[in-house]
Amino acid sequence: MSGKPKAAAAHGAPGDVWFREAKTKGRSKPHLTREKIITAAVELLDAQGVQHLSMRNLAERLQAHATSLYWHVATKDDVLDLALDTVFAEIRLPAGHHASWREDVVTFMTELRRVLLRHPWAAPLANSRPLVGPHALSRSEFVYAALITAGFTGPDLSAAAAAITTYVTGTASSEAVWQQHDEADVRSAVHDHLQTHQTRYPALADHFPLSGGDWTAHFTRGMNFLLDGLSANSPG
Known part of the structure; x- marks a missing residue:
C-alpha cells in the first residue's frame, strides 16, 4: 500500500488516521495523550456502545475540554479506528506458526471471536471500515501467511481470508445482539410468529430453534464447515 487514499484525505473517512502524520510540535495538554484518550474511548464504548460515543462525552470522561482532544485525534472516526485497533491488539497469537495452516486459522478465529465478544461494539464496527491499523494488519499477516502455505494465491487468497474474518465478525455480531436481550423470550416470540405464518415460512417454522443452545x-x-470447504479447494 502506498500513499494516502484520496477519499480519506479529502473527507476524513474511516481509516484516515493511519495515513495522516501525527502532530509532533506545538502546544499540547500535558495530562492528555493519545493512549489515554483511546483507553477511555474503549471503556466508554464497552459501557455504552458506538451510538453514545462523542467527543464531548469522551472529554467528560477524561475530565478535559473537548477541544483539547483535537490535538491528538482529528475526528470521531479517528477515535473509532484507534479504539478498534486497540481491541485487535488483544488477539493472542503464537510467535510462530503451527505445522498445520488449519490450526493457525482456528487459533486466529477463536481468538478473534473471544475479543469481539468481550467488546460487543467492535464486530459491527470492524465490518464498516478498513482494518489497516498496525495490530489489525499484524493479525491479517498471520492469517495470510497461513493460507499461503495452503497454496492460496491471488484472488483466492484474499477471498479465503475475507471469508474467515467475515464469518467471525458476523457470528460475533449476532451472538452479541441476541445476548443483549432476553434470548428465550425473543426466540419464543419469533417461534410463535413463524407458526402463525407457517405457510409463508415452512422451513423456518419447522426448524427455527427455540433455544440458542451452546453458542x-x-x-x-460453522467454522469447521468453512474450513472443510477451504481444505477441499486448497491448491496445496
Whole structure:
C-alpha cells in the first residue's frame, strides 16, 4: 500500500488516521495523550456502545475540554479506528506458526471471536471500515501467511481470508445482539410468529430453534464447515 487514499484525505473517512502524520510540535495538554484518550474511548464504548460515543462525552470522561482532544485525534472516526485497533491488539497469537495452516486459522478465529465478544461494539464496527491499523494488519499477516502455505494465491487468497474474518465478525455480531436481550423470550416470540405464518415460512417454522443452545458449539460447527470447504479447494 502506498500513499494516502484520496477519499480519506479529502473527507476524513474511516481509516484516515493511519495515513495522516501525527502532530509532533506545538502546544499540547500535558495530562492528555493519545493512549489515554483511546483507553477511555474503549471503556466508554464497552459501557455504552458506538451510538453514545462523542467527543464531548469522551472529554467528560477524561475530565478535559473537548477541544483539547483535537490535538491528538482529528475526528470521531479517528477515535473509532484507534479504539478498534486497540481491541485487535488483544488477539493472542503464537510467535510462530503451527505445522498445520488449519490450526493457525482456528487459533486466529477463536481468538478473534473471544475479543469481539468481550467488546460487543467492535464486530459491527470492524465490518464498516478498513482494518489497516498496525495490530489489525499484524493479525491479517498471520492469517495470510497461513493460507499461503495452503497454496492460496491471488484472488483466492484474499477471498479465503475475507471469508474467515467475515464469518467471525458476523457470528460475533449476532451472538452479541441476541445476548443483549432476553434470548428465550425473543426466540419464543419469533417461534410463535413463524407458526402463525407457517405457510409463508415452512422451513423456518419447522426448524427455527427455540433455544440458542451452546453458542461456542454453534460457532465451531460453522467454522469447521468453512474450513472443510477451504481444505477441499486448497491448491496445496
